[in-house]
Amino acid sequence: MATVNPSSGVSRLRVAVPAVATRVASELRLQIAEGALLPGAKLKEEALSEELGVSRNTVREAFAELASERLVVRQPNRGVFVASLEVSDIHDVYAVRRAIEVSAVRGGGSAESIAAVRAAVEEGKRAAAAGDSEGLGSANAHFHGALVAMAGSERLNVIMSQVLAEMRLFFHKASIDGGFYQDYLADNDQICSALEAGDNDLAAERLLSYLARSEEHQAAVHTS
Amino acid sequence: MATVNPSSGVSRLRVAVPAVATRVASELRLQIAEGALLPGAKLKEEALSEELGVSRNTVREAFAELASERLVVRQPNRGVFVASLEVSDIHDVYAVRRAIEVSAVRGGGSAESIAAVRAAVEEGKRAAAAGDSEGLGSANAHFHGALVAMAGSERLNVIMSQVLAEMRLFFHKASIDGGFYQDYLADNDQICSALEAGDNDLAAERLLSYLARSEEHQAAVHTS
DNA sequence: TCCCGCGAAAATGTTCAACAATTCAACAAT
DNA sequence: ATTGTTGAATTGTTGAACATTTTCGCGGGA
Numbered sequence: 001m002a003t004v005n006p007s008s009g010v011s012r013l014r015v016a017v018p019a020v021a022t023r024v025a026s027e028l029r030l031q032i033a034e035g036a037l038l039p040g041a042k043l044k045e046e047a048l049s050e051e052l053g054v055s056r057n058t059v060r061e062a063f064a065e066l067a068s069e070r071l072v073v074r075q076p077n078r079g080v081f082v083a084s085l086e087v088s089d090i091h092d093v094y095a096v097r098r099a100i101e102v103s104a105v106r107g108g109g110s111a112e113s114i115a116a117v118r119a120a121v122e123e124g125k126r127a128a129a130a131g132d133s134e135g136l137g138s139a140n141a142h143f144h145g146a147l148v149a150m151a152g153s154e155r156l157n158v159i160m161s162q163v164l165a166e167m168r169l170f171f172h173k174a175s176i177d178g179g180f181y182q183d184y185l186a187d188n189d190q191i192c193s194a195l196e197a198g199d200n201d202l203a204a205e206r207l208l209s210y211l212a213r214s215e216e217h218q219a220a221v222h223t224s
Numbered sequence: 225m226a227t228v229n230p231s232s233g234v235s236r237l238r239v240a241v242p243a244v245a246t247r248v249a250s251e252l253r254l255q256i257a258e259g260a261l262l263p264g265a266k267l268k269e270e271a272l273s274e275e276l277g278v279s280r281n282t283v284r285e286a287f288a289e290l291a292s293e294r295l296v297v298r299q300p301n302r303g304v305f306v307a308s309l310e311v312s313d314i315h316d317v318y319a320v321r322r323a324i325e326v327s328a329v330r331g332g333g334s335a336e337s338i339a340a341v342r343a344a345v346e347e348g349k350r351a352a353a354a355g356d357s358e359g360l361g362s363a364n365a366h367f368h369g370a371l372v373a374m375a376g377s378e379r380l381n382v383i384m385s386q387v388l389a390e391m392r393l394f395f396h397k398a399s400i401d402g403g404f405y406q407d408y409l410a411d412n413d414q415i416c417s418a419l420e421a422g423d424n425d426l427a428a429e430r431l432l433s434y435l436a437r438s439e440e441h442q443a444a445v446h447t448s
Numbered sequence: 449t450c451c452c453g454c455g456a457a458a459a460t461g462t463t464c465a466a467c468a469a470t471t472c473a474a475c476a477a478t
Numbered sequence: 479a480t481t482g483t484t485g486a487a488t489t490g491t492t493g494a495a496c497a498t499t500t501t502c503g504c505g506g507g508a
Contacts, residue, residue: 301461471487
């Protein structure tokens with residue numbers, strides 16, 4: 001029967017059928033990530049309830065989950081809307097990235113965790129070679145996720161994944177030109193090299209430089 | 225009629241009567257913070273529903289909110305329990321603190337934000353003089369919250385407040401001896417002084433040293 | 449004695465229907 | 479043009495019901 005995690009284990013083996021509310025949240029999360037639900041769009045409880053074949057209460061629980069991830073915002077008595085990031089949010093999100101990513105890089109990582117970073121770099125190169133703009137963005141997200149993963153902290157990983165989800169949010173608002181990530185491939189490679197060489201401070205410095213340029217770019221795109 | 229925040233503004237003026245679910249969450253949050261609900265305690269939906277005079281569904285929504293803050297953990301089909309941090313969580317929480325606090329300190333802050341840090345130091349000194357152990361802990365939380373507030377990032381502030389709430393969680397598990405914070409008053413003062421002198425790197429260094437010792441202390445207490 | 453499965457009780461997950469409270473848009477009035 | 483007013487639509491909350499899962503005691507058997 002495989003009884004597992006007697007203590008505070010959220011993850012149990014089982015067949016792991018996610019609760020309905022969780023699945024609804026995942027579905028909405030996916031649609032937001034894909035751009036099927038654009039920032040600012042209103043999510044009506046009743047409509048979603050019918051469309052997804054679940055009760056209003058369940059939709060409501062899913063909303064709570066997404067709201068905690070900042071993917072939607074709740075306006076009391078008005079409804080929930082797909083989060084729409086403003087210019088000020090850009091700076092805020094990058095503040096979080098600076099804190100978390102730089103800290104992880106400064107702390108270095110195990111050989112395997114650095115290998116994961118390298119893998120993300122290669123993934124990006126392949127996508128670039130194939131002209132896969134979509135895959136390039138995905139690889140970039142993987143790269144920065146891998147950086148944070150070096151720290152081996154579950155909480156930091158969760159925070160980072162939420163931040164990356166938020167980033168995708170304003171990528172849709174002003175759809176990014178194809179060569180957006182192209183410029184940053186070399187940066188990623190150099191950061192990774194510094195890590196492999198054990199020079200964490202250099203890696204951190206390069207990362208900070210990258211983040212500054214990236215933020216500037218985003219700000220420029222979103223003030224036009 | 226004071227139309228406010230036309231865009232994604234969660235905060236509107238209004239009379240601001242928090243929704244019932246929000247109030248229930250606040251109430252539970254308070255009881256957890258005060259230690260009325262100890263880590264590991266089970267929160268039964270029906271019992272709370274009666275006790276607070278709200279419906280089960282509303283209790284459920286409050287649970288979702290608390291779960292997103294990691295104050296409670298949901299075990300599917302088993303119920304929700306007040307989060308009980310294990311030794312591994314200590315390291316994890318401190319990883320987040322290192323990332324966020326150090327980043328904020330390195331970035332420095334405005335004169336007012338530094339003044340807020342100084343105010344928290346003084347608050348701690350007063351509490352120490354009065355032998356108020358409780359107030360000492362509170363002041364310490366204010367101090368570290370003020371450090372992060374220097375960055376001026378809403379997201380970082382939210383993350384930090386959640387982390388501080390988590391910290392209080394394992395303070396209850398192994399109730400801290402009275403002179404726990406006493407030792408750290410001087411650290412706080414020195415960190416603050418470095419900030420006031422504009423030497424952010426020195427402040428960051430001292431903070432890192434403090435966090436390392438604090439983590440060690442916590443780990444020692446919780447492995448006994 | 450110990451262990452294993454069976455079944456009832458209890459708690460959670462989800463649904464459904466209803467009502468109160470609030471917002472919103474259209475429209476009338478000044 | 480601005481201000482009230484009305485009514486429909488939507489959210490907030492409730493209460494009850496049912497399905498599912500876990501828990502736990504209990505008897506049977508090695």
